[in-house]
Amino acid sequence: MDVTVVKTDYEGQAKKLLELMENTDVIIVAGGDGTLQEVVTGVLRRADEAAFSRIPIGFIPLGQTSTLSQTLFAESGNKVQHITDATLAIVKGETVPLDVLQIKGEKEQPVFAMTGLRWGSFRDAGVKVSKYWYLGPLKTKAAHFFSTLQEWPQTHQASISYMGPKERPPSGAEETPPRPSLYRRILRRLASYWAQPQDGVSKEVSPEVWRDVQLSTIELSITTRNSQLDLTSTEDFMNICIEPDSVSKGDFITIGSKKVRDPKLRPEGTECLQASQCTLVLPEGAPLASTVRSTRRCLWR
16 A cells, blocks of 8 residues: 655645645545645646545544534544544544535635635634733733724625525436447437427426625624534535624623634624525625535545
């Protein structure tokens, strides 16, 4: 068995490696959410994506942020158990299908995510937590407190167009039937040529229904359903959550500090929508289209 180990040195390297990688039987990612996202993006950007994406991806949560491991190994009590369970799942060959978000701008290549994206004040404050490292355990609350001093209230205006859930196409590779003999192909063509045209009304295809929403929010999140796996679901959709813009300063600091540990936490009054596809237009006019792929991807867990 040939094994190639590659240690990435910079952001985006895993994505480039997967775009150029020759055929392989297994891909194992030892890292966090960011590394996994790069690998999935590299796989799904390939010209032979339909065939290459059938390769299972193993995930060992070694990064600072590994939110997906909380779902895959919910019974594990700590990070060490997550790593152990993930390794054993790869050895046993246990797989689970997961949803993927496709995020694409007007001109950029698509980016693919297993969790989702956030846009708003909670996220902006969260990325500044490390700036206040010298405050120790108070650094998270400090980041959110100083954020309220810069601007308040913090509201974000945007518009979103979305389409409701869709039926998920049947999974699994369809076997290609054997090519009929020449004699049968000739008979089929003759029968088709001499067949009388059938009278009837063709079945109408229902047009796609898009809904438009103008929103004012403190934060918007678009996420997959991977945090709550439902392998029996027959629908494709993502969750769009619009958090209220009426959050007080105290709640912003309290909830924001908890959100750093649990991004799924949302303030009271949050409105959630289900969509198979959506387009988000920011005030600057830069549209962002996010699409859930109809076929799930296999991940070893």
